[in-house]
Amino acid sequence: MPASKKARTHPPYELLYWPGIPGRGEFIRLVFEASGVSYKDVSNESKDGISAVLACKADDLTIDADGNPPAFAPPALRIPGEGKNGKTLVLYQTPSILAYLGDKLGLAGEDEAEKHWIMSHALTALDLNNEAHDTHHPVAVGKYYEDQKEEALKKATDVRTERIPKFFRFFERVLKGNEDGQGQYLVGGKLSYADTTLWHVLNGLKFAFPKELEAREKEFPLLFGTFYLRVQEHKGLKEYLASGRRQPYSMGIFRHYPELDRQ
Amino acid sequence: MPASKKARTHPPYELLYWPGIPGRGEFIRLVFEASGVSYKDVSNESKDGISAVLACKADDLTIDADGNPPAFAPPALRIPGEGKNGKTLVLYQTPSILAYLGDKLGLAGEDEAEKHWIMSHALTALDLNNEAHDTHHPVAVGKYYEDQKEEALKKATDVRTERIPKFFRFFERVLKGNEDGQGQYLVGGKLSYADTTLWHVLNGLKFAFPKELEAREKEFPLLFGTFYLRVQEHKGLKEYLASGRRQPYSMGIFRHYPELDRQ
Structure with missing residues (x-):
């Protein structure tokens, strides 16, 4: 075995x-x-x-x-x-x-160049993760969302309309430029931790801002038409995502407040 | 030569x-x-x-x-x-x-453990760098500070009173725990990129929030009494810091708005 x-x-x-x-x-x-x-x-x-x-x-x-x-x-x-x-x-x-x-675990590319591109792309996806967090906590990390709702609405509007499209356009270009990845891998011809990291951020954004994401997905055919769908079918990930081990979104980084989503 | x-x-x-x-x-x-x-x-x-x-x-x-x-x-x-x-x-x-x-360049430690601790500490210092940026741009990265002054005051107050002390307490403990560093290195017994990164963040915070930093420095004797002073005396850095090559702070990440500092 x-x-x-x-x-x-x-x-x-x-x-x-x-x-x-x-x-x-x-x-x-x-x-x-x-x-x-x-x-x-x-x-x-x-x-x-x-x-x-x-x-x-x-x-x-x-x-x-x-x-x-x-x-x-x-x-x-x-x-x-x-x-x-x-x-x-x-x-x-x-x-x-x-x-x-x-x-x-063999998820960091084939050579030094790939290793650092993977790190760079993963860091960029994690920056977007942080910005998603800040949509509900823009001015005080330790206080409640309810104490900063007005500021959160401004931050979420900026993140939805300016930042998310900027990150998506970037990753769409990376996928397009990496011919070996055929739209399903950011770097080279196999899965890396940049892919799993970006996938989870996209998944979290779909939970937090379902209307915004639904409206934008078609603008990014590689990112949502190929990459997102293929990564979640990857061996190991598919089984995990269907399992009870996976924790549901709740009061963490990705939160669904309907008032912060596209209206 | x-x-x-x-x-x-x-x-x-x-x-x-x-x-x-x-x-x-x-x-x-x-x-x-x-x-x-x-x-x-x-x-x-x-x-x-x-x-x-x-x-x-x-x-x-x-x-x-x-x-x-x-x-x-x-x-x-x-x-x-x-x-x-x-x-x-x-x-x-x-x-x-x-x-x-x-x-x-030989600034990443002596073994795999040190290499990853150095990366971890540098990432933590860079997180503080990002929070310092967000004090003047809490709700819209692409807009002017003048368009978000009210939110900036809230964010800066939180960063000054909650976040900066939390980061400083952490790095003070790291310095204390690393006996080989004698207070001047975060990891091991020689300079790493974690040290240069944290040094620049401290230097930037002193520029942005001079009153806040002056009031807090004495609470962190290793961080400000040893580490900060020794790193800037390091060969190469001392000459650079005194040179005209170093760019002055202005409208970048670290900005001095007196109204955001301790009053």
Whole structure:
């Protein structure tokens, strides 16, 4: 059985992220699911998993018992055996974790040029993810949406009418320019973490702004007619997306407030 | 002369960024200056340099003559000879360029763990950089500050009172936990691109919010009493910071609007 053999060659990866939402943890989950490599989604799979998430970012942590720095915020990835002197390595920041796993799981391209283009495109998709978050929290990250509704309407209008089309036009051009990808891959001729990352951002935007996205999709035939549809059919991803393991959108980065969508 | 010999072993790096401001290009300039490796700051050093910046992000570019994808936005880095089949490689996105140059210029740590911690900390400093930008552009990236002053005051208040202290507490803890760094390096016992990146963000915040920073500095003795002072004395950086090559702050990411500072 190649699948289980493959799993045995990898360390027991542990994702540390908030339970119950896709959030930024989803970008990490997707690379595991797309590559068929097992991982433990600690806070969703363990009764007291949240304590491990809180521990890696604790306000008094300067260095952990294995020599790792604190995480500024989840997601973090624990990798037993891969740290200094065979200890547990802890990484944080979504793009840093994706770069690490991209190399290990074969989702980071065929050479150095592809590796950095993949990182660049993933970072760009994550910038759009951040802008989507800011549509409901434009002026105070720690306060409620209800405390900044007026500003949120302005921000969401700008993101929907200016920023989303700008990002979509960019990715449509990247797909067009990458002939080897035939519209389904951003870089080269195979799936990378740039693809899974962009896919999730598009999926989240469709949830948050369904009217806006429906009105715009036809302007971007490669992005929505080929890329989006093919990525979600990829082996591993298709099964995951249909499974109960996938967390529903709720009060995380992508939120559906009808008043912020196209009217 | 070791310096010129070192320079000859590197390709002729070309930074593509807007002229006349530090901006996100500054993070790239600092790693070259800290390592003593020469580079061409195209738009500041060539009469028509801006056209190269505009070309790499042109609205109709799908792939360039050397097989590179378009850049979403500057900064971009052109590296003649390092692309596929000896062609010119073009990278974009600040963290991706820093990761590439970090490896090439010896500013990315001693092993894989350090390499990823450096990337993670640099990304965190760049997140703070983005939040500093959003203090004057909270609801519409493409409009003037004067069109969003009311929202900017709310955002700046939140960033000054909640976000800046949270980031500073984090980096103070990282410095404290990294004994090998003796307060002057975030990771290990030598300078990395995480250090130069955080230094520039601190420097920019001191320009943008001088009263806020002055009031807070003493709460973070390692960050401001050791790290900030030592990094700017580092060979290469000290000479650069005193030189006319360094662009002054003006209407970029870090702007000094007295009404947004602590009153």
